[in-house]
Amino acid sequence: MQTITLHSFDGGIHPLENKHQSTQTAIAQLPVPAQLIVPVGQHIGAPADVIVNVGDSVLKGQTIADPKGVVSAAIHAPTSGKVVAIEQRELPHSSGLEGTCVIIDSDGHDQWLEEISNGSQAISDYLETDNEILIQRIRDCGITGMGGAGFPTAVKMTVQNLTIDTLIINGAECEPYITADDMLMRERALETLRGVQILLKITAAKNCLIGIEDNKPEAIKAMEDALHEVHGEHHISVVTIPTKYPSGGEKQLIKILTGKEVPSGAIPSAIGIVCQNVGTCAAVYHAIAEGKPLISRITTITGESINQPQNVEVLIGTPVKHLLDFAGFKQEKSLFQKLIGRKAKADSKPRIIMGGPMMGFTLNSDELPILKSSNCVLAPSQKELPANDIASACIRCGLCTEACPAELLPQQLYWFSKNGELDKAEQHNLADCIECGACSYVCPSQIPLVQYYRHTKGAIKDERAAQQKSDRSKIRFEARQARLDREAAEKEAKRQARAATAEKAQAAKKAAAAEALNKQTAEEADGNGNTNDEIKKPEPVDLEKLQKQLDAAQAGLKKSMDKIAELKAAAAESGAEADAPIENLDVFEKAVANRRDKVKLLALQIAEAKKSAPLVKKEVSRDDIEKKLRAQKDRLEKTKERVDLAKEQGLDSLPALQKGLDKQMQKLKELEEELAQFDKAGA
């Protein structure tokens, strides 16, 4: 056997142990309570999925909730009975929030599921079995870390691509009052060691160190005796470590036993170490060798308000009240009640702490259930553990820094937390705080330091989540903008394409018309024997258009002339010298000249067009006119509709629409006349 050099971690405290009270008697079996409250989210990770229904009968050990996702654990019925409700109930959690619980009314038979009672689920040759099968069984049996945090053991044992050098079994149990692991090792050392063997087999570690504090000599002896029984090919050593809080912290225990430090933000497997609690080892043994899921645990019930402090094996889901009744809970009298000799009020809220005095939390009621990770129920008297509600100002004594086992600067962290300087707290490695409470314990001002750190840790997590969400929103917003732009661009492109085709069609039409005209003029030219250049290439102008242009040009001309007259008159009126040039006059005169030219040109063109017009007109077929007539009728119909609508709704556009209607009727009449004329001419 190799000799093990012990190391030490910085800081730490030596609070009153108060462990002897609960180690006087053997582990008792708690009677099955009438009703069990089994939360489906007892572990770190996603709450399990309930697979039973209200009214179902369940047997002891039957799975009632399947793990959801990788980091999750199955939940089993702790006794046989009937599911009476699946509802939201308050959880034994510092938040006091509600969670899904399966409520089981016990039938009193405490009957195991058949596969478990007949031993068919047991794996007796576990040291020869594949790791996958063992890990699957650990997962199926819902084993989670029994030391406190409740991390699913199967996940912890599935270390991928990492060689595990050392397996550390945590039997330090450093927190005052708690003796559950101590009693487990004393009474069930062999089971625990066999569990250790299974874990050692799975991890294939070269070393296995079981760390136990030197204030548990009985446990150390029991473990060493058991070691002689099972020891052989394995390299398991029981190591006695000095008593100091918090040597049971994972990182602290690793430091004590190996001298190695787990890097900030990393898990122990990063340096080839896996750490498991002794309670977990025993649970693993039961799961593998007996096929029994995790449905009960050893819990310490202690404190001055308890008549018989002791350790009991309690079913998961047992209400704390049942436990208190079993161990004898006496409600403490207040000072006033003591003075006047009255009994304590029955309805006053008992002060019960789940967990130890350092890291535990006060329960809101005694109806809350025991969880897989509940190692202690503490009912202290006021004198024993005074409630801390008066905190004074920090006097900068620095005791907290000396006590901190994680080598942090608690005082700095306190200032940052108090002022909400999250980034600075983060820079000072707040994430490495193990929330052991050593700093709060030594603080002479009784500042609830750990609560500040817990709050700040949560706030940092929140902030990070918010940042992630905002980054995601930004991406989504930009993606949406891009999509909208793309859609707009596509629409625009389509519109342009449509416009282009329409233009092309127009151009083709024009070209066809021009060709037709060309042909006619050519024919005409041939017929007349006249080769007039002008007529050979006539522009595809229609008469009406030209007439309109002529009218416009004439109107413009008239306007310009009027303007000149006006200007002249104004100049004369102002009495200026007649010789002086009138402003802008030349511009207008030029415009007049231009317009005159244009009018002349247009008149000429009209004349030319008129010459060729009869020929064009002849080509107009009856169909064309009919088509026009039909279109006009349609248009008229539509206009009528619109007029009706406008009338109905009393729109302002009514007069304009009416005018349009009249015009269209006129046009229709004209077209009808034209058709009649055409028919006449044809006849």
Next chain:
Amino acid sequence: MSSILIAVLLLATLAIIFGAILGFAAVRFKVEGNPIVDQIDNLLPQTQCGQCSYPGCKPYAEAIAAGESINKCPPGGESTIIALADLLGVEPEPLDAEHGAEKDVPMVAIIREDECIGCTKCIQACPIDAIMGAAKQMHTVITDECTGCDLCVEPCPVDCIDMVPIETTLQNWHWDKPENSVSTIEKILIKEVH
């Protein structure tokens, strides 16, 4: 005389050389866009709610870079204003009440699905595409993506969208801040005085 000439020439040559280096660097290492805009944009909450009167956080970031005041973002609230003031080296100012008040708790939109008529108006209003659905089909909000910007509430013709606070679960719960230690004592003193 010649020494002065040499000095002048030397300095001129150096000036030309360094000028060339600087000119090259200015072209070679040209920064695309305005980096300060991105920095400001990163500090904004990205709810894209438009309460600042700009159509999104990026446009507001651009406006701030161009001299707009930094107190127009109610979803970001005081912490954003302080962060912006830190970044830009200006004095933090109180939130401009004209643009709305900071909400105490983060909210998300929830569609009462049996009342939804499938008009897609909320989908068009959502700046981050966090509403799923199609015409004449029921719509629903992707709660994890919703920034609680309120923009979908107004267009809904049947008023079936509610803004609800994000529920506290075991996953997102964290410890409250302890009451200010000094104020606890002050409270006791005040009690004694009265």
